[in-house]
Amino acid sequence: MDEPHPPALALSISPAARALISQHTPFRFHEVKLGGAASQAPTDTDADSGRGASTVLEPFLPLSSPSPTSLPLILTPPRPSDPPALVRTLNDPRVAFSLVGPPYPYTEEIAREWVDFKRKAAEEAFAELAQRAEEELARREENATGVSEASAAPWIVDGLPVGNIRRADTGEWVGDFGLPRWNYEDTPDEVERDQLLKENDAKEAGEPSIIWTFGFFLNPDYHGKGIMQHVLRTVLSTYVFPFLRADEICGAAFTENRASIRTQEKCGFQAYYTFTRQISEARGGGIKEVTNLRLRRVEFERA
Ligand SMILES: CC(C)(COP(=O)(O)OP(=O)(O)OC[C@H]1O[C@@H](n2cnc3c(N)ncnc32)[C@H](O)[C@@H]1OP(=O)(O)O)[C@@H](O)C(=O)NCCC(=O)NCCS
Known part of the structure; x- marks a missing residue:
């Protein structure tokens, strides 16, 4: 018997609250009909009435246009229909042998758990917003003069709760973009690395001195079109520097992975460190060189 799909995102945010969130953050909202590939296109934005059982309110991050392929792309939380595309992508040697993180082989069950985990994280982040x-x-309503005092609480999110690159027209899953905090793999001394990790992880979201990193991969059908460069540049210019207020972000790739390194370099990253890593037997074993790259806000703003 087929396992049930992971449940769809469940968010209930009033149109007024959505408008305010969109005013203070880079996120936008639309409604999508889930249930079949053809029915995953967005419906009317911000319409609160007439929502059917299969219509879901979804936050997204627009990807500035034009995209290099003229494909309309957005970043969204995962959808219940994503696991098969994730499984195909993460088992494809063109992707699997360039990555360290995700399990390999990658099963449908792991994909469903991942999608569910990311859906819950997105629900929490947007519930807070x-x-x-x-x-x-409420404060504006209480204010008889209609002049609201600004709240001290920041409009901030920890990381990126919309990590799925998706076609805005068909809903097709195109790739993944994660934005965790830096892992200090460029610090050989273990004690020092643990200390730096602890300090970086303990910082409040929005603190400029947090060092972020990213991981990305595309469905091989979409390789070779410059899509990730477009995604990375947009995330940097609309999210990492202006919204998370980051001063610095680091990247990594196997030195042999020219497409990844070139993608980062084209967005302004510069290589600064290399080290070697033992590769798991499942991924072919042996030792590979890793290159670390970094980009500081000042360099990005200057470029
Ligand atoms: C890395 C990845 C996301 C790049 O995405 P993409 O948008 O398809 O990148 P492209 O193939 O369009 O290439 C980007 C740049 O690298 C260049 N490039 C690609 N392959 C290259 C190669 N073998 N040698 C030299 N340059 C290469 C391209 O010419 C392009 O540069 P340009 O704009 O100056 O022409 C994609 O290849 C992928 O998903 N790979 C598997 C997973 C992965 O490696 N993730 C990153 C882990 S660090």
């Missing part, structure tokens, strides 16, 4: 917005709306 919705609460922030409702508090602001």
Whole structure:
């Protein structure tokens, strides 16, 4: 018997709160009909009425246009229909042998758990933003003069809760973009690395001195079109520097992975460190060189 799909995103955010969130963050909202590939296109934005059982309110990050392929692309939380594309992509040697993180082979069950985990993280992040917005709306209502005092609480999110690159027209899953905090793999001394990790992880989201990193991969059908360069540049210019207020972000790739290194370099990253890593037997074993790259806000703004 087929396993049930992971459940769809469940968010209830009033149109007024959505408008406020979109005013204070780079996120936008639309409604999508889930249930079949053809029915995954967005419906009317911000319409609150007439939502059917299969219609879901979805936050997204627009990817500035034009994209190099003229494909309309957005970043969204995962959808229940994503696991088969994730499984195909992460078992494809063109992707699997360039990555360290995800399990390999990658099963449908792992994909469903991952999609579910990311869906919950997105629900939590947007529930917090919705609460922030409702508090602001309540304060405005209480204010008899209609002049609201600004709240001290920041509009901030920890990381990127919309990590799925998707076609805005068909809903097709195109790739993944994760934005965790830096892992200090460029620090050989273990004690020092643990200390730096602890300090970086303990910082409040929005603190400029947090060092971020990213991981990305595309469905091989979409390789070779410059898509990731477009995604990375947009995430940097609309999210990492202006919204997370980061001063610095680091990247990594196997030195042999020219497409990844070139993608990062074209967005302004510069290589600064190399080390070797033992590769798991499942991924072919042996030793590979890793290159670390970094980009500081000042360099990005200068470019
Ligand atoms: C890395 C990845 C995301 C790049 O995405 P992409 O948008 O398809 O990148 P492209 O193939 O369009 O290439 C980007 C740049 O690298 C260059 N490039 C690609 N392959 C190259 C090669 N073998 N040698 C030299 N340059 C190469 C391209 O010419 C392009 O540069 P340009 O704009 O100056 O012409 C994609 O290849 C992928 O998903 N790979 C598997 C997973 C992976 O490696 N993830 C990153 C782990 S660090």
